[in-house]
Amino acid sequence: MKPNFKEYIRERVLLADGAIGTYLYTKGIEPDKNIERLNLSDPDLVYSMHEEYIRAGSRLLETNTFGANRLKLEAAGLADKTRQINQAGAALALRAAGEEIYVAGSVGPSGADFPLADPAGAEGDAVRExxxxxxxxxxxxxxxxxxxxxxxxxxxxxxxxxxxxxxAADIPLVANMVYPQQGRTAAGLDALTCGRAALEAGADVVGSNCGRGARALLAAIEKLAALGAEIPLAAFPNAGFPEIVDHRLIYPAEPAYMARVVGDMVKAGARLVGGCCGTTPAHIQEFGKHLRLKRRPLARAIDRGSADGGPEGQAPAAAKPGALLADLPPGRLPILVELDPPTHLDISGVLQGARALAAAGADAVTLGENPLAVLRADNISLAHRIRMEVGIPTVAHLTCRDRNALGLQSQIMGAHLLGIEGILAVTGDPASAGDQPGASGVFDVQSFGLIRMLNQFNQGRNPAGKEMKGHCNFSIGAAFSYRPGNPELQIRRLERKAALGAVFAMTQPFFSATAVEEMLERTRHLDILIFPGIFPLISARNADFLHHEVPGISIPEELRRKLWSYAKAEDQRQAAAEFTRELLAAICPLIDGLYLISPLNKWEVTAELTREVRQAGWSGSGRRLSP
Structure with a gap:
């Protein structure tokens, strides 16, 4: 017999289940298929998933009904089966749960665009119904x-x-919102404000799910804790920030890491804990092993035409070095430094940083395009302002996520007209994991197709073969995620990008000189300049977050332990800075160029490192591409 839910979570922490949708995708369900229909078409699959979570330790199951409202089911042609799908979802979970495990009816957003233009009229009535x-x-x-x-x-x-x-006036009701921005909604509302409003409206438990990984969700729980110790909180984090691998979303956060962060949520007041996107029974099992659950003191991603984004069988034209690489000063190590465009309209800080970097000796400033799918100012417009007002060359990242093939070509032409010297072609982080509700990715092409497109514009024609009455002169860059444990796949991808027209590569951050040397040896055959990424760490928590929640970044355990050995944040920062200096001293004499990433947009850190590299007088490998 199940104890009273409200009483139970006031005394103990209750372990719920993990993701349903993303977990069923790993079972072979196509991502563009309606998940809730499986309650009718494949009930055994849904039932077996519930059983897996129970075996992992879940004591609360959610029904497979998150998107099973009439407005969403209508798009799948299933609106007339709304009641049947929801009741089947409840029956499957209840059958698996037996007499001791709670079953929560899962209800997600309606699918209507909010805020409603007419909340008191027909539009609001449709959502209520x-x-x-x-x-x-x-x-x-x-x-x-x-x-x-x-x-x-x-x-x-x-x-x-x-x-x-x-x-139902008395049934327990849990209300979870998404807080992607340090405890705020995408619209800027504070978690505490939302939590109070939900409680006043009749919720028994308030909390957060989904969002931008465990650390971001912890920030929301810490804010909600101000509601008071008597208010139970719910926490269902994602397994880190996803990346697209072979048309699938892959979530990086390991179960043990998430268990530690969820433990911090428990300390902050979470009484109902589970997992959201990317979590699996393995995550839930780890939560149960490490949390000591007791009273607290808890897309569519295909290229059109060929896989290379051009007509089938058409060989790419020979690549040109482009304006950025052609104008690099001889005899010194090239240095690119990354800044993020602001999330607002005030660009004075970025311009100040660009001036400081130029004075320190940086060769170019690189600007991401809505990195991690967080809304920021347009990077190509900002690159032009930096070029005009500061005088330093710029590299604009261009993603396949935000525009269709037509829009990408128009943006390439615009970048040329604005005098942008370099473009880094990237596929782009999934829009669904960002801070803009309802945003979706386009992905008419992926990075391979975009590189080929840029190369074609450099040759003076567009992908349709039309002459452009001139040609672009971009240095075309490619992203390179070198993973020492299994580098072959990424090296093959870089070989393909070089063949399509990329002339330089910017890597994910390295934290090992040995790994850099191995990467240089394994890529020696490529006629492409490689700029290893260096991310100056600023704290132990910063290192943990990057290692566990950001795809493609791996920080050695020994380094993370060393940083945690210092109790004070300032001591951690000094130890991290010394490590970065030693790493630069080891690799700068060997590499083609250096790619410095400003941590949390702190350009003062990268400006100082740039100054130190220039004072050391390193020339790097001295390798350049012939015109």
Whole structure:
């Protein structure tokens, strides 16, 4: 017999299950297929997933009904089966749960665009009815509680709570929002404000799920803790920030790391903990092993035409070094330094940083395009301002995520007209993991197709073969994620990018001189300049976050332990700075160029390192590409 849910979580921490959608994708379900339909078409698969989570230690199961409201099901042609899908989802979870495990009816956002233009009219009525139909079906199906999750707009969450309370005044109700920006919604609302509003509307438990990884969700829980020790909180983090590998989303955060961070959430007041996107039964099992669960003191990604983004069988033209590489001063190590465009309209800080970097001796400033899918100012416009007002060359990152093939070509032409010297072609981080609700990726081409497209414009024609009455002169860059444990795949990708027209590569951060030397040896055959990325660490927590939650970054355990051996943040910073200096001294005489990444946009750190490299007088490998 299950104890009273509200009483239970006031005394103990309850371990819930992990992801449903992303976990079912690993079972072979196509990502563009409706997951909730499986309650009817493949109930055994859904049931076996519930059983896996129970074996992993889950004591609360969510129904496979997150998107099972009429407005969302209509797009899949299943609107007439709304009640049937929800009741089947409840029945499957209840059958797996037996007499001792709670079942929560999962309700996600309606799919309508919020804020509503007419909340009191027909538009608002349609959303209310969609929630009413779904929640009524779940209640009739016998769920023990309701969990409203992944809501980005407070207005929509309050509406769903209102409907839930009208249908069942006493059933436990959990209300989770997404806080991607240090405890704030994408619209800027503070978690504490949202939590208070949800409690006033009738929620019993408030918290957060999904978002931008465990650390970001911890920030939200720490803010919600101000509601008071008597208010139970819910925490369901993602398994880090996903990357696209072979058309699949891969989440990097390891179970043991997430268990440690979720432990911090428990200390902050979380009483209901589980996992969201990317988590699996392995994560839940690790949570159960390490948390000591007791009372606290808890896309679419294909290239059109050929895989290289051009007509089938057409060989790419020979690449040109481009303006950036051609104008590098001889006899010294090239240095590129990355800054992030601001998340607002004030660019004075970035311009100040660019001036400092130019004075320190940087050869170019590189600017990401909405890195990690976080909304920032347009990088090509900012690159032009930097070029005009500071005089330092620029490298603009260009993603395949944000524009279709037509828009990419137009942007390439615009970058040429604005005098941009270099472009780094990248596929782009998944929009769904960013800070803009409802944003989606385009991906008409991936990085290979974009490199070929840039090379064609450098030759004076567009991908359709039309002459452009001139030609671009970009130095075309490629991203290179060298992974010492299994480098062959990424090296093959870099070989292909070089063949398509890339003339330089910027790598993910290195934290080992030995790894850099191995990378140089393994890529010696390539006619492409490689700029190893160096990320100056600033704290032990910073190192842990990068290692566990950012794809492609691996920081040696020995270094992370060393930083944690210092109690004070300032001592950690000094130890990290000394490590970076030693790393630069070891690799700078060997490499083609250096790519410095400003930590948290702290350009003072990279400006000082640039100055020190210039004072040391390193010339690097001295390798240059012939015109």
């Amino acid at each position: 969609a929630f009413r139909e779904q929640i009524a079906a779940l209640l009739d199906g016998g769920v023990d509680l309701l969990i409203l999750e992944t809501f980005s707009h407070l207005e929509e969450l309050l509406l769903a709570i209102q409907v839930g309370r009208q249908l």
